[in-house]
Amino acid sequence: MVRSIFTTVAATLFATTALAQAPVPDNLEKLSNFQSTGVTDFTVIEQGGKKADNLRAILENITLPEGFKIELYAIVPDARHMTVGPQGIVTFVGTRKTKVWAVTDRDKDRVADEVKDFAPSLAFTIPNGPCFSPDGFLYIAEQNRVLVFPAAEFFYESPDVAAFNVVKQGDLIPASEESFNHTARVCKIGPDGKLYITLGQPFNVPAEDKLDLYKKYGIGGIVRLNTDGTGREVYTTGVRNSVGMDFDPDTGDLWFTDNQVDGMGDDIPPGELNHQTAAGQNFGFPWYGGGSIRTNEYKGEEPPADAVMPAVEMTAHAADLGMEFYNGSMFPNEYKGAIFSAQHGSWNRTTPVGARIMVTTIDEEGTAVSKPFAEGWLTKSGEYLGRPVDIAELRDGSILVSDDLAGAIYRISYGE
Template sequence: MPAKSLAATVAATLFAMPALAQSNLEKLGEFKQTGVTEFQFVEQGGDNAAAIRETLKRIKLPAGFKIELYAIVPDARHMAVGPQGIVTFVGTRKTDVWSVTDRNKDRVADEVKRFAPSIEFAIPNGPCFSTDGFLYIAEQNRVLVYPAAEFFYESPDVAAFNVVPKGELIPVEEESYNHTARVCVIGPDDKLYITIGQPFNVFAPEKMDLYTQKGIGGIIRMNRDGSGREVYSYGVRNSVGLDINPANGELWFTDNQVDGMGDDIPPGELNRQTAKGQHFGFPWYGGGDTRTNEYADSEPPADTVFPAVDMVAHAADLGMHFYTGKMFPAQYRGGIFSAQHGSWNRTTPVGARVMFTAVNEDGSAGESRPFAEGWIDENGEYLGRPVDVKQLRDGSLLVSDDLAGAIYRISYSGE
């Protein structure tokens, strides 16, 4: 572990714990058994799988691509593909994290089971991996690390340690039921980046100092052991998707805009960050360059960074991923695949699709266009709501869907 040895992490964790009856997390940190022996498994066939496959027949893709059901995963949100290619971990906005395994490598999951059943999770939406195999899971108000998740996931007891203890990611009094889905990524600086959405549509001015200090409504950065925490990005309403451009190390992220301003404003955002401390406009701007009513009489930051791409209003842009594979044609390499979850309060629903945004040689955004769509039917009903996009080692894409409770695989054959 780069920041500390595993032994040092264990010692620090134990030293900080009160002298009470051991919790399961404490036991796991000492490599002790918890007594939990049962897994929850998810059935992969049956009528539900058949209905999802029927829906997938209506999804439109560019020529040569196809989409198939990869796994039934209840409430599937953000994903982390293990560096060894053994297992994919899938977060939820509820209390479960799922491990998804394709044992025979036929590109269809053979097994989906609850990960770490001896641990109680609270909105474990955001898993992410380091290149050396450490799994991090950002919960509503905690971050845990699993140093050998691809090995230990076969057991109900999984080596686990605090990175940010429960109640310390944000002040407990700021916990909310709204905008609680965190996501994370490990940067080229070997630091952990975590999004922290602010809980309001537009927060009141009296919250400004606290939120600025804690990084609420922003993106924070810290060492992988939790030390050295700092605010990396400001003026972010509710980001639920981020990735690093492998070509130059820049951070990109999606952001969800202010509601209640109309069907067609403000735009959703795909943002490019080129330096620490940049401000992306919220709460003065509700999305793009659209000013909010609440801060119309207040001067916005002079150095506001506007979106690299204005997305369609209220499409709810969430997970994103820079494509580095070789399966897809050359025009997709180095570009961004991103998921639009779909609008919840627009008169005519929009979104529920996967977008592709080209990235130019100078690092700027090129054209953004739909890549996979068709999850809204002729009646305006959602048949699925994409959340996240991740790449398998073979260069195919996984797309999670928390409405259908599924993960899809998009591949290219050129036929």
């Protein structure tokens, strides 16, 4: 009964993410054959004016460690997960709607000059997760498809860009499991050259009769596959909804965030930052709702004996999303190899929490400790001035922060 009520409420709350727009014809077959589609128009986003002034005013509320500053980098509607091209020419930004944005700083003044939609001749469905391979191939993980653009960084100026299926529409998850909830994918290329994709499961806590199906497809986990789409395997299980991952540049280990169970109270269960050291590890969901807190639905069942507990327990309901290991040289040495991560902010907590950037340092013994790095998007009265989603590092060592509430990307720099 509780699950049924929660599902109904969640459906009402999250239904607003759907777009009421006329469908765009899917020209993938033409683009795969290097044919023109006839599409000529871009959607270009104005970068100045009152909106930019208002966003800069909001940033005056953000507190950072001494020596750091935050500035408006770009106005990008619904900005979610980001990936910076290997050449540093363009940053691609996903959304939970139908657009992928191309953000360009042509004069290198560290403020974007141009924001326009990428591949407007294609029909995207929740293209939340863009990621680049080291050799410049752009992958976009959608709700139920994965595409690759072999030369996106150099040919994004045209509405038509060569595009190919990695995972065909309907083959990432069974069509019966497509959902408006927990369906924002993220992707990364691992040190093994394989493509990793998070697959959130759609429920607060899934019914037991879903578990075998989800285990088979890696729903509620992370899958990896060759970059041509072959060799798919379930790499991670026991995950509720991960919307952020990265690989430790020193060890090659996978780290990822996980959003934990709602409806158990304001202060439990904790959010998670997880550390995976081997393929096939189980991180405890749905037996555990977050950390060592058992879910009501599975409290009478024996949890997996090998369930891996989180490396860091984060603030309950803060909604930890995108994360990135810091590899740059701009920030002080204490941040080298640290994890910067975004807390999107709570949606159903009595007193809101989150809406900030966290930094996690890892010592020589592997112990991870997290603390706030950038705060101020959540006011003392509980109003959200922004909701951070993801972190990306620019070539100069500064970092970008996306914000899907304000529709913006910010740049954090040091010593400038």
